[in-house]
Amino acid sequence: MRERPPHLTGPAIPDVPTGTLLRLAPGEWSHCHAVPAGSRLDVTVSRVHRNVVRRDEAGLWVWVVGHEHPACGWAHVERHPPCRQLMVRVDVLARAVAS
Ligand SMILES: [Zn+2]
Numbered sequence: 001m002r003e004r005p006p007h008l009t010g011p012a013i014p015d016v017p018t019g020t021l022l023r024l025a026p027g028e029w030s031h032c033h034a035v036p037a038g039s040r041l042d043v044t045v046s047r048v049h050r051n052v053v054r055r056d057e058a059g060l061w062v063w064v065v066g067h068e069h070p071a072c073g074w075a076h077v078e079r080h081p082p083c084r085q086l087m088v089r090v091d092v093l094a095r096a097v098a099s
Contacts, residue, residue, distance in 0.1 A: 013050045013062055013090055014097045020045045021069055022088060022096050030061070032086035042069035046082040048093065060090040
């Protein structure tokens, strides 16, 4: 069963496997304080918080935690907890899972 808040009628939030690479254009992500708004942002997904969603005129957004790509994957970087937290548009997640 998908977790899905009953008041939402938009697209279902896709299952995003850990390690999925999101290549985010400006406007496809928000609320990542470590990165200037309007930048491109590549993130490797650790977890999608499917139960924390928000809707605005751009669509449905969900919180994602993960790592910066490719910097966090470099061999000399020690394993560490997810260092990026941001909101990503649900249709962008669906696109990433489908590709
Ligand atoms: Zn990281």
